[in-house]
Amino acid sequence: RKVVIDLVKLREAEGPEAEMVTRYMSIIQVKRQDFNGRVLTIRRDDLQALAAILGSGVEETIPRLDELGLLFQPDAD
């Protein structure tokens, strides 16, 4: 399963964790010059960095992103 972040939901999210995820995603968007603005798929390896940012274990990172409503749901619209 790929880690696909919903950038629309990320912009609407509030709180310190959402802010940190926003900052991490911005760095990747700028490195790529990827301004599609809807979704951003990151590397499996990035879960390690996100876990450190969110203060969770690597295996809790995807559930935490899901709880925050930040994972892209392809069938949700």
Add this chain to the structure above:
Amino acid sequence: RKVVIDLVKLREAEGPEAEMVTRYMSIIQVKRQDFNGRVLTIRRDDLQALAAILGSGVEETIPRLDELGLLFQPDAD
């Protein structure tokens, strides 16, 4: 500088090195489901694997790909 392979030129190229580069690119294309068919940009880290395939040092890989005519030239058409 990104390593951008010209897939049109790769299809026209002949010889054992071109065949090995073709095989390596196919693996990446299938992993990504990326069938744009024109260009494929690979990771800097992949130069190590390509060097092993081409039997060159890592620093000679880009010049070798260039000699083989496989690097995408944005202003060439």
